[in-house]
Amino acid sequence: MRLASIKASLRGPSALPLRPASQVMDLERLGAMHQSRLSFMRTLLRRIMLERWQIDTPRFELCDQGYGTVIYEINTHQGLFSFVIFSDYLSAEERNDRVIASKWDLTMALVEGRVEEPYLEFLRQNVPLQEAGRVDSRVFVLSRANRSARNFDYVVDQLAQGKQPDVNRIVKVGYLYRTTAVYGSGKLGMADWDKVSSRYPDFARPFAAEMFACLMLRSFSLLQVEHIARQRNPEQFTAMHPDIKRYFGIGNSTGLGMAPYLINHPMLINRWVEMRELALGLVRSLGHINDEVRRRFEQLLARCARHMEETHTEDEWQTENNQRVIKDIAVLREQAGELLTDWNHLLAWSEQHCSLQGQELLVSVMLELYPQLVDGLEEYYCAEEFLDLDPLMPLQQLKEVIEQRYDWALNIDFSKQGARDIFWYRSEEKMEPRLGQCELDSGREKQMALGVGYAVYKCYGQLCQYIKEHPEHTTARFMVARPKLRGIVRRIQSMNRCVYGDIQANLLARDILPMHLLRCKLSFFGVSKFDPRSRLWVRNTMFQGAPLLEDIGKSYNDDWFMPLAPTQGGND
Structure with a gap:
């Protein structure tokens, strides 16, 4: 289905039922979203499996302890x-997941x-240095990872003794390595997105190359533990159960x-959200419900409930969220069990009786049921990131656009205590985003322009004052008089062409929860398996349950949504 024909269905008497931007772009709801058929890992694996990429290891040079160099070659259509992987010895004292790490x-x-x-x-001279090194445009992605202190040596020991790892232990930490950064899109001398998207169609979807690097890391982690265990005890060694x-x-x-x-x-971001909402609209309109x-x-x-039960976190807030979702699933099963005949009814019912995370989980499950309606939308995840100024727009029209599209920003009381207590900046050492408190920290003059709501609010105030004196003027005249507003006016006009647009939140507020932003993108x-370690960073798991290279x-059949732990009896 072509995107133009899908978008045409947004209009007219038989328009698709799309949720409004005021609902979808709310920050807390965005932070309640779950993985789905349209998530980048799922779309990448579908391409690899359906196109049958050929992945070999022409160079495998690891010592008995697993240190050395491995090169995979990937032949696509x-x-x-x-x-290319470099495995080096790292002492426990040097192992650090923070961005300030150097090994x-x-x-x-x-x-x-x-x-x-x-x-x-x-x-070899540059990749192990990461930010301190320099690569060229042949490189798409640069990454690094550390072993799991709880799993890596344990799994090696088990395999070397001819045993399988205990599934109950793996449930608590479902990985052997944890990556701490995945860089792409032109950083450190790498190929930029324009080159990747125009020359290499295999990786022309957003973050496809980065996700592929994580998939290959997962494959290497399994290869490495078996290699070390085999070298340690070749007579007793047993391969891990698939x-x-x-x-x-x-x-x-x-x-x-x-x-x-x-x-x-x-x-x-508008495009990503739009495709997800279009998929939901298609399911609500065309998703036939039968016994199957x-x-x-x-x-x-039932799978989602068990997946949540198998999600371990020490964070009280996330634990409460997970428990609430389990309860939401129970009432959804009960409600649907009475007689499921209409998705619109069940979705509306969930909005009255379930948490935001429960509601968004229902959306992901609905998409999972109809691959024939959903999967094609993955082709439209790219978008031209160009914010264009319309100098001929009458100021009265610009004012109406703000009132209609940014009513959420105008309704925020920015004079309220705590409404502008936070500023975002980049650290000088690693150029990584940080949060500063206006009352305690210096450097507010170098803040990043992330307070879109406040910028719109200020722009609207100056615009109203200007219109009183010059009601007949166009945007061009206003820009001459207020040149510092050019950036936010360009954004306002450009986002007015979008179905969804900006995230509706005050990112300068004292009580802002960045975790919602992180979870949305993730x-x-x-x-x-979200596991917040603070309000500023989160651990999670990628590609769990996904097919192996073999x-x-x-x-x-692309059925690894909300993966479950294998039964212990299947390990024999």
Whole structure:
């Protein structure tokens, strides 16, 4: 289905039922979203499995302890790429997940073409240094990762003794490595997004290359533990059971560095949200409900409940959220069990009786039921990130646009205590986003322009005053008189062409919860098992339950939504 025909269905008497921006773009609701069929990990795996990418290891040079160099070669329908891994010894004292770290267990690069010896030496001199090094435009992605202190040595010991890892232990930490950064899009000399998206269609979707790097890290982690265990005790060694392998994902630590992206790329975020809401609209309008759909719906809700029960976190807030979602699932199952005949009715019922996370989980489950309606929308995740100024727009029209599209910003009392207590800035050492308190911290003059709501509020005030004196003027005249407002006016006019647009929240407020921003973006990535470590950063799991590289070429039904731990009896 073409995007133009889908968007045409937004208008007319038979328009798709889309949720309003005032509901969808609320920050707390965005922070309640879950993974779905349209999440980037899912769409990437569908492409790999359906196109049957060929992934080999032409270079495997690891010592008995697992240190050394490994090169994967990836042959797709449209190109040849290499994934280069450097595994180095790291003492427990040096292991640090924070961005200030300078050494890691693994460093990696996704590279265009085949890596020959001279280029490998260039990578070896720079990739382990990460930000302190410098790569070239053959590199798409640069990343690093640390071993899980709770799992890595344990799994090696079990396999070396001829035993399988205890699934109950893996449930608590479902990965062997945790990545602490995945860089792309032109950083540190790498290929920028324009080059990747125009020359390499395999990775032309947002964050496809970054997600692929994490997938390859997961594959290497499984390969490495088996290699070390085999070298340690070749006579007793046993390979890991495939079901347990699939249950291992990759850990991820995400902090404030991800948050500004949602604000600085409004056209792209609008597109991501729009595609998800279009998918929901298609399901609500065209999703036929029969006995098979009812059976599958019940199965998915039961799976989601068990997945939540298997999610471990020490954070009280997240624990309460997870418990509430489990209760939401129970009442949804009861409500649907009476007689599920209409998705609109159930969705409306959930908005009255379930938490935001329960409501958004229902959306993800609904999308899971109808791949034939949903999957094609993944082709439209890209968007031109261009904010254009319309100088001929009459000021009265600009005023109406603000009143209609940004009523949420005008309704915020910015004079209220705590409404402007926070400012966002980049640290001088690592250029990573940080939060400052206006009363305690200096550097407010260098703050990042993330307070969109407040900027719109100030612009509206000056615009109203200007219109009183010059009601007949256009935007061009207003820009000459108020040049500092050019950026926010450009944004207002451009976002008026979007269905959804800006996140509706005051990001300068004292009580702002950046976790909602992080979780929103991570849900589009497709992560699970959220484990907040503070209000500013969260651990999570990627690719848990996903197929293995050795599954490529086999029948693929794309059914790893909300993965569950394998039964212990299946480990024998």
